[in-house]
Amino acid sequence: MSGATPADLRAALAQTIVGQSGTVDALLLGLLSNGHVLLEGPPGLAKTLACRCLAAALDGEFKRIQFTPDLLPSDIVGTRIFDQRESAFATVLGPIFANVVLADEINRAPAKVQSALLEAMQERQVTIGPQTHALPDPFVVMATMNPLDSEGTYALPVAQMDRFLMKVNVDYPTREEELEILERFAVANTQPLRAVATLDDVRAWRARAHAVHLDEKLKRYIVELVAVTREAQRVTVASPAGQSLALGDLIDYGASPRATLALAHLARARASMAGRDFALPDDVRAIAPHALRHRIGFNYRIATEGIGTDRAIDALVAAVAAP
Amino acid sequence: MVRIGRLSASVAAAVLTAAALCAPAARAQSLQRLTVQTFTLGSDVGRPQAGTPFHLVVTLYVRENVAQIANLELPMLAELELLGDERVVRADSRGTTYRETIAVLAHRAGTIVVAPAILAAIDARDGRAKQYYSNGLTLQIGAAPGQGIADGVAVAASVGRFAVQVTIWVLGGLCAIALIVLVFRRRPAVRAALAPAPEPLVPPLARERSPRERLRDALTVLRAEPTRGTAVRARAAVWNALGASEGVTLADVLARTQATEPSLRGVLVALERAAFTYDADLRPAIDDACDALQRYLTT
Numbered sequence: 001m002s003g004a005t006p007a008d009l010r011a012a013l014a015q016t017i018v019g020q021s022g023t024v025d026a027l028l029l030g031l032l033s034n035g036h037v038l039l040e041g042p043p044g045l046a047k048t049l050a051c052r053c054l055a056a057a058l059d060g061e062f063k064r065i066q067f068t069p070d071l072l073p074s075d076i077v078g079t080r081i082f083d084q085r086e087s088a089f090a091t092v093l094g095p096i097f098a099n100v101v102l103a104d105e106i107n108r109a110p111a112k113v114q115s116a117l118l119e120a121m122q123e124r125q126v127t128i129g130p131q132t133h134a135l136p137d138p139f140v141v142m143a144t145m146n147p148l149d150s151e152g153t154y155a156l157p158v159a160q161m162d163r164f165l166m167k168v169n170v171d172y173p174t175r176e177e178e179l180e181i182l183e184r185f186a187v188a189n190t191q192p193l194r195a196v197a198t199l200d201d202v203r204a205w206r207a208r209a210h211a212v213h214l215d216e217k218l219k220r221y222i223v224e225l226v227a228v229t230r231e232a233q234r235v236t237v238a239s240p241a242g243q244s245l246a247l248g249d250l251i252d253y254g255a256s257p258r259a260t261l262a263l264a265h266l267a268r269a270r271a272s273m274a275g276r277d278f279a280l281p282d283d284v285r286a287i288a289p290h291a292l293r294h295r296i297g298f299n300y301r302i303a304t305e306g307i308g309t310d311r312a313i314d315a316l317v318a319a320v321a322a323p
Numbered sequence: 324m325v326r327i328g329r330l331s332a333s334v335a336a337a338v339l340t341a342a343a344l345c346a347p348a349a350r351a352q353s354l355q356r357l358t359v360q361t362f363t364l365g366s367d368v369g370r371p372q373a374g375t376p377f378h379l380v381v382t383l384y385v386r387e388n389v390a391q392i393a394n395l396e397l398p399m400l401a402e403l404e405l406l407g408d409e410r411v412v413r414a415d416s417r418g419t420t421y422r423e424t425i426a427v428l429a430h431r432a433g434t435i436v437v438a439p440a441i442l443a444a445i446d447a448r449d450g451r452a453k454q455y456y457s458n459g460l461t462l463q464i465g466a467a468p469g470q471g472i473a474d475g476v477a478v479a480a481s482v483g484r485f486a487v488q489v490t491i492w493v494l495g496g497l498c499a500i501a502l503i504v505l506v507f508r509r510r511p512a513v514r515a516a517l518a519p520a521p522e523p524l525v526p527p528l529a530r531e532r533s534p535r536e537r538l539r540d541a542l543t544v545l546r547a548e549p550t551r552g553t554a555v556r557a558r559a560a561v562w563n564a565l566g567a568s569e570g571v572t573l574a575d576v577l578a579r580t581q582a583t584e585p586s587l588r589g590v591l592v593a594l595e596r597a598a599f600t601y602d603a604d605l606r607p608a609i610d611d612a613c614d615a616l617q618r619y620l621t622t
Contacts, residue, residue: 213601217555278600281572321570 004197006032006205006273012057012196017050018184019177025273026168026290027054027142031202032209032269035165035262036121036141038106038294043146045170051102051142058202059195060099061136065117067109069152073116077126078133091128096120099136099199103143107153117141118160138202158297165262166287167294169310209272214264214279217323221281222263224320225288229296230254237315240306247312250302255295262291281322289313354452355393357444358386360418364398364440364457369484373429374467376406381440381457383421387447388414392421394443398459402435402547403427432466534564535620538590542616545597549609554597557612561594586622589615 006028013024023039027050030037039047048064055062065076078094095101096117103117120126121141125134143164145156161167173181228235233248266287271279289310296316298309361384368377379400383392391412406426413420429435437460446453532540541557565584567576573595580587593612600608 213599215599218599278596278604280595280599282574285572285574322572 002196002198002201004201007275008196009054009057012193013050013053016053016193017046018180019173020046020050020170023047023050023168023170026166027051027140028273029266029269029287029290030140030142030165031058031138032205032272033165033262033265034138034140034206035265036143036163038143038145038161038164038167039170040145040147040167041170042172045172047142047144047170048102048104051100053193054142055098055100056193057196058099058138059198060138060202061097062100062102063095063098064102064104065095066104067106067113069108069110069154071109071113073113076113076116077120078128080129089129091131091133093128093133094126096126097133097135099138099140101139101141103141105146105153106143107145107156110154111157114154114156114160117143118163121163138199138206158295161294162256162258164294166266166290168290169293205272208277209265209269212268212271212277212279214268215323218267218279218281218284219264221284221320221323222260222267225263225284225292225317226255226257226260228254228316228320229259229292232316235315235319237307237312243305245305245307247315250298250305250307250312252297252299254297255292259291259295262295263288266291285317285322288317292316353394354443354445355389356387356447356450357389357392357442358447359442359444359455360384360386362440362442362455362457364437364460366460366462369488370463370465370481371429372465372467373432376426376428379425379427379437379460381421381423381425383442383457384418385421386418388416389419390414392419392442395421395423396441396443397423397425398438398440400425400427400437403429403437429462429464432464435462435464436460437462537561537564538616539620542613542620545609545613545616549606551598551602551605554594554605554609554612558594558598561590561616586619590619 010024010028013027014021017024023046026037026039029035031054041047052062052064065071074094076094076096078092078097080089080091082088083090106114106117120135124137124139125132127133229251230253231248232251232254233246235247236244237247239245263284267279267283270283270287271277274283292313293309296309296313298312302309302312361382363380363382365380365382366377367380371377379398381395381397383395385392389412404427406428408426409424411420411422411424413422439456439459441457442455444453444455445451537560541560544553545557562571562576565576565580565587567579573591576591577588580591590612593608593615597605597608597612
């Protein structure tokens, strides 16, 4: 162990990635919570760079899988090939055997490929032929989705989206950040990122985050936050036309109990990242949109009424009083 | 029904929770409609002695027939040990009498000031949400009875006071009888009509405690009762004193108070820790919160 802290890792990432503090924090939270992160945002927003930098800063192995419509499950998990010299089958492990895996444009591959990936994410092991192979630890999948170009995509089923601990919307940088990007990257290649933490450090951070105290009041708060997504009829939100709409009419189904667990894990991780060994209501509220965004089934009216999913989630979170 | 144990926290928190009443409009829907006739706080002993239990009595009489009285906050008793509590509600067609008797014990001689009890209710006469305050009490606690001359003097003084009190009561009674006799002699033949009852005196609304006083209350309570529940209530009272609404988080309160009260940050952060930290860290967290409050109050 090097004795590095998550703050050191964040500082290292900030040397390469301009702005995008929300994305960087989300990647770190995923790392500390031992969960996978789904990043959604337009192309060119440093999603891939962030994941690559994270792996480099951790001295871990990084693999990128570009999802395409003709991708096969064996292209991800690996396969067995016949070795004529040995007259036996040999196992070739796929790119999923890495510490940080970037599944780029995950919705471009058909369902069976998505399933293969998501099964590996859930079980943290892969079975190829007669052998079961454990995935390395830590193992974090960062998947990206492009919301602008939906031609030829296969939407991720909700049950599979649920496997992601959090979904983060990556937004455009500010003008100042874009100027910084211009100055930093337009002149010359930046120095490759040095490793600032080891994989043992990550395991220690995870253990520390897992031990963070979650008060009974916060547990109830988390349960209420998830419950309100299923009882959204009592929450109203104003449409751009000034009409008051019950959110229950815009939601087909609420978040699953996996959301409850995700909120607790993420709140603990956030508290640990802040150097605390107890979580606060602010931790829960800050990560609630990331943990709920992909777990609530919004229907078409959320778009036709001009209410974004994030505004709806903000209204749901605001409807529950913090302890 | 006598409830013993853990009463300290509930009663001590009264002043803190009373702070929540500073938004009567928001809570008006949950308040009872009452016509308050009398609301008093008293002691059953004129001069209590340290080490000897005595009782504080909260009496409320309202014109309505109600099964219970809600939103009545007992006074903070940080300097008294709570031994028990008995609550009686009697309702009939003429109204409801609420009487709460709190058994307490003082551990040291001196002056103890007991803050008024507070009732939040909608005044049935004008339909407005109000806070009613009972009178406050200033108790002169005598030294504990013991041996020696001092005790003898104290006992003698006590007996003397008792004798004086008996004399006053006897004389008062005789005067009253004489007065009644005089009245009936003057008007022997006329049957006195039932005069309408005088309009009852509603206790005046006491001055609302300032935010700084509420913070001082929170500090007193936290020091007297360093428990999780008290920490949570102290946090709520401080937030309330700062005008923060219910259900917000520390980040909201900090953002709100940053401009007006930057020095409060330490207090808010320390109270947040005391409210949510793990049990082993609770006492240090409360000590830190007390220190932060003390620092803020002395600036």
